[in-house]
Amino acid sequence: MLSEGDFNALIITLKLAAVSTIILLLLGTPLAWWLARTRWRYKFLIEAMVALPLVLPPTVLGFYLLITLGPHGAVGGLMNWLGAKPLAFTFSGLVIGSVVYSLPFVVQPLQGAFAAIGTRSLEVASTLRASPLDRFFTVEIPLARSGFLTAAVLGFAHTVGEFGVVLMIGGNIPGQTQVLSIAIYDHVEVLEYSQAHWLSGGLLIVSFLMLMVVYALNRRFLVTQP
Numbered sequence: 001m002l003s004e005g006d007f008n009a010l011i012i013t014l015k016l017a018a019v020s021t022i023i024l025l026l027l028g029t030p031l032a033w034w035l036a037r038t039r040w041r042y043k044f045l046i047e048a049m050v051a052l053p054l055v056l057p058p059t060v061l062g063f064y065l066l067i068t069l070g071p072h073g074a075v076g077g078l079m080n081w082l083g084a085k086p087l088a089f090t091f092s093g094l095v096i097g098s099v100v101y102s103l104p105f106v107v108q109p110l111q112g113a114f115a116a117i118g119t120r121s122l123e124v125a126s127t128l129r130a131s132p133l134d135r136f137f138t139v140e141i142p143l144a145r146s147g148f149l150t151a152a153v154l155g156f157a158h159t160v161g162e163f164g165v166v167l168m169i170g171g172n173i174p175g176q177t178q179v180l181s182i183a184i185y186d187h188v189e190v191l192e193y194s195q196a197h198w199l200s201g202g203l204l205i206v207s208f209l210m211l212m213v214v215y216a217l218n219r220r221f222l223v224t225q226p
Helices: 004-037 043-055 058-069 074-081 091-117 120-127 132-143 145-161 164-170 180-189 193-224
Strands: none
Touching: 004 043, 004 091, 004 145, 004 180, 004 193, 043 058, 043 091, 058 074, 058 091, 058 164, 091 132, 091 145, 091 164, 120 132, 132 145, 145 180, 145 193, 164 180, 180 193
């Protein structure tokens, strides 16, 4: 069963995943749309930067984020100068690390969904005098709904399961920055396998169910898409 510490870690994990997913969708949607539509010859540089967390070891990314957000880093130093607390080893720091590390899991599905729409529907909407903003919200977003579903689920699930980045940037502070993946590691380290089984099994089941829902709904969207 869950102890008080495990329950706190669960709450922090769910809160972190929810906040990070919302931010990822807000930031990732315009970026993915631009990558899908632009003809800039050097867009591959942006795509490589977005995809970098896929190949970069989490501890490496977490280390540089820790340096950047720490009291002597670029962002942390600015926070000190402004009289604010540095973001390292805080929940806000966890959010920043999660957003950076999960960015490709949101941008790439959205980019693929926008690219698959093509230009015909947009041209039809344009002939009806729809503004670019209208075309985006009334044509592109509804047609890309399967991409949004995939992006949201992958971003949420990836944040829930992250270990290396959150450990480097947030540490292991119970009730503040300790998430489920770190709690599992702590239980295994002291040979509390029963507690580790409860937490790991729960994450395994939830992750499988989330992916199952994504695949089922995407299949339904493909069948019903005109």
